[in-house]
Amino acid sequence: MHASPTLPPDAGEVVGRVARLARYPLRSAGGEDLRAVACTADGLEGDRAHVLVDGRGTALRGKDVPALAGLAAALVDGRLEVRDATGRALDDAALADATGVPGARAAAAAEHGAAPGGDAVAPLHVVSEGAEQGPGGDECDPHPRANVVLALAPDRAPGAERGWVGAELAVGTVRLRVARTPRRCLGVYADVLEPGEVAVGDEVRLVERPPGR
Numbered sequence: 034m035h036a037s038p039t040l041p042p043d044a045g046e047v048v049g050r051v052a053r054l055a056r057y058p059l060r061s062a063g064g065e066d067l068r069a070v071a072c073t074a075d076g077l078e079g080d081r082a083h084v085l086v087d088g089r090g091t092a093l094r095g096k097d098v099p100a101l102a103g104l105a106a107a108l109v110d111g112r113l114e115v116r117d118a119t120g121r122a123l124d125d126a127a128l129a130d131a132t133g134v135p136g137a138r139a140a141a142a143a144e145h146g147a148a149p150g151g152d153a154v155a156p157l158h159v160v161s162e163g164a165e166q167g168p169g170g171d172e173c174d175p176h177p178r179a180n181v182v183l184a185l186a187p188d189r190a191p192g193a194e195r196g197w198v199g200a201e202l203a204v205g206t207v208r209l210r211v212a213r214t215p216r217r218c219l220g221v222y223a224d225v226l227e228p229g230e231v232a233v234g235d236e237v238r239l240v241e242r243p244p245g246r
Contacts, residue, residue, distance in 0.1 A: 167192015
């Protein structure tokens with residue numbers, strides 16, 4: 034477990050621990066589980082750093098190309114690697130065949146206005162285990178593509194994170210502010226106030242309660 038450089042190690046109230054970390058290097062494709070990772074102002078390092086573009090250079094999302102959901106992306110020595118359901122690595126030609134998009138290739142998301150941290154893409158998606166049993170669970174995607182999955186403390190109900198909007202959280206050496214709830218997904222979106230590192234097993238502390246709580 035890490036200690037924040039600007040907060041006492043016991044600051045705030047422990048509300049759980051990090052159960053899983055996931056990074057999705059290619060937007061709308063499957064991702065990779067991590068044991069520990071740096072977190073920048075834009076989210077987990079390398080998360081959604083690439084986007085699929087067609088032959089004209091138009092950035093595409095999962096709703097445009099459903100086949101993306103069947104692919105898995107990872108960063109290997111800092112290089113994007115995309116594989117299909119059989120585990121076969123895909124070059125650009127194979128990626129075009131796998132997605133059914135002529136001329137498809139993976140491009141830097143920042144060059145197409147699709148990088149995390151902007152108004153359209155929240156830096157982090159945080160959800161608790163069992164959140165589908167909590168508020169709004171029956172109206173949301175039961176398989177959220179969350180970056181940080183929390184194992185909440187026993188005194189916390191599944192989905193409790195949706196009541197933290199406006200609150201600040203300390204996770205590893207990272208400090209977050211819970212920004213809003215997604216419209217069609219479980220959990221919450223969070224902005225990064227202080228970059229740092231986060232690892233599976235790190236305590237999650239509610240440092241500042243939501244306004245009015």
